[in-house]
Amino acid sequence: MNDDDxxxxxxxxxxxxxxxxxxxxxxxxxSAPRSRAPEPRRRRRPGRPRWGLLLIGAAVxxxxxxxxxxxxxxxGPTALDRAAAAVLVPTPGQILYESxxxxxxxxxxxxxxxxxxxxxxxxxxHRFRVTFDGPRPADVGGTLGGVTGLSYAGSHDVLDxxxxxxxxxxxxxxxxxxxxxxxxxxxxKLDGTTKVGGRxxxxxxxxxxxxxxxVPIALYFVDAHTYRPVRAAILPTPRLDPNRLGFPLSSxxxxxxxxxxxxxxxxxxxxxxGDFVEYRYLAATAANRKLANIRAMHPHAPIV
Amino acid sequence: xxxxxxxADLVAAIERAYRDSYPRFLRLAVAMTxxxxxxxxxxxxxxxxxLRSRSDLHRLESLHAWLWRTLVNVCRVxxxxxxTRLEEIGEPEQNGHAEEWPEVRxxxxxxxxxxxxxxxxxxxxxxxxxxxxxVVGIERGTVAATLHAAHRKVRDAITExxx
Numbered sequence: 001m002n003d004d005d006x007x008x009x010x011x012x013x014x015x016x017x018x019x020x021x022x023x024x025x026x027x028x029x030x031s032a033p034r035s036r037a038p039e040p041r042r043r044r045r046p047g048r049p050r051w052g053l054l055l056i057g058a059a060v061x062x063x064x065x066x067x068x069x070x071x072x073x074x075x076g077p078t079a080l081d082r083a084a085a086a087v088l089v090p091t092p093g094q095i096l097y098e099s100x101x102x103x104x105x106x107x108x109x110x111x112x113x114x115x116x117x118x119x120x121x122x123x124x125x126h127r128f129r130v131t132f133d134g135p136r137p138a139d140v141g142g143t144l145g146g147v148t149g150l151s152y153a154g155s156h157d158v159l160d161x162x163x164x165x166x167x168x169x170x171x172x173x174x175x176x177x178x179x180x181x182x183x184x185x186x187x188x189k190l191d192g193t194t195k196v197g198g199r200x201x202x203x204x205x206x207x208x209x210x211x212x213x214x215v216p217i218a219l220y221f222v223d224a225h226t227y228r229p230v231r232a233a234i235l236p237t238p239r240l241d242p243n244r245l246g247f248p249l250s251s252x253x254x255x256x257x258x259x260x261x262x263x264x265x266x267x268x269x270x271x272x273x274g275d276f277v278e279y280r281y282l283a284a285t286a287a288n289r290k291l292a293n294i295r296a297m298h299p300h301a302p303i304v
Numbered sequence: 305x306x307x308x309x310x311x312a313d314l315v316a317a318i319e320r321a322y323r324d325s326y327p328r329f330l331r332l333a334v335a336m337t338x339x340x341x342x343x344x345x346x347x348x349x350x351x352x353x354x355l356r357s358r359s360d361l362h363r364l365e366s367l368h369a370w371l372w373r374t375l376v377n378v379c380r381v382x383x384x385x386x387x388t389r390l391e392e393i394g395e396p397e398q399n400g401h402a403e404e405w406p407e408v409r410x411x412x413x414x415x416x417x418x419x420x421x422x423x424x425x426x427x428x429x430x431x432x433x434x435x436x437x438x439v440v441g442i443e444r445g446t447v448a449a450t451l452h453a454a455h456r457k458v459r460d461a462i463t464e465x466x467x
Contacts, residue, residue, distance in 0.1 A: 006427070006455055006458055006459070007427050009408065009458070009462070010335075010423075010427045010428065011427075013335075013408070013409060013412070014331060014334050014335045014428065020326070020327060020330060021326065022322055022323070022326035022329075022330075022347065022348075023348070024319055024322060024323065026348055027322065027348055027351040027352050027355065028352075028355070030348060030349065030352035031351075031352040031353075031355035031356050
């Protein structure tokens, strides 16, 4: 065994993202003289940020599903309520497709850009599939009501069975319930107008109750004219257990440990931003149905 | 003694080192702290500390060794508050070799601190012997001997596992 062999071994022992870009602004901020005693630095728990990103993606998806409305929206809680009520799951003749680009905010220090794709089949048995790219890509699918699903391992071209923490319900995949609950308890509010990329948007603030108080957990931006989702920002929640905030898709836990679920692995210090590249209903053609069916997408991969 | 280097030059040089070599700094920090998040935090803190104490740097030529040394010191402080052991570094791959890792990790963890540090600086920071010597504060020849000893122990551990 020579030095190269040892290097290869050491490379395998330490998983550090080689494509990560540091956050110099954060360094400058930390180096600035402090005018008061610094808050104790909260130790972040060990984690795999990509899974966290995926979950953030799920929350972003939630925003998209809820805030896409087809009727005029004149603002105010009543309009929001109507908007939530108007949200429909894909009909049997539709496949909901979303493509979202997720990145840390400019003040964030973590990770690069991740592209998340989601397909939900409106027809029974309501298959769904979620993928995201990157050096460790994921491709997971299942059906509503199921407690198990499949995860495609591209390195071996096999499908691994995965168990969810609880049966996947409609509300797990249809984040309308999440926002409807937020509306019912007064946790989602119009928060003014602004611009994203020069485009006029409405800003909606969603909060979550924790310990008897409401804490902002996300901001959603929808086109001021079409109400289509434009951007979602997941806010840091350093003093809260993110697992208790009620983000959609939180039941996607695998027994072997944090896949979708472990929100505690999500960066707690910096907001993440998801920009919607596509958000549309696809016709339920055989080709489009296939996209929501993980087995159909990998027909030669054995289930191991 | 106070640095006579123009302050703007120093800040620019530190920023350039950060931007150019961030992945290497991160890899060393992850190796030393045993955790990606703690590693990130250590790199940020090390460079913040470097900015705060930049007036201590007297020669721009020493900048890189000084930065690495600062990072090593921050990581050492982090190591005093372990939440993750070296044995827990990384994630098992699905390539059939996962069973080798605990013993190898344990062997690395059992190395004397200097050997482990030199091993990490050589392989994760990709420093040459001269720079390692400057960071650790030992002669170049001592770096070679230390690294050789570390390699031998790692090899022995792997050989033992393969028996």
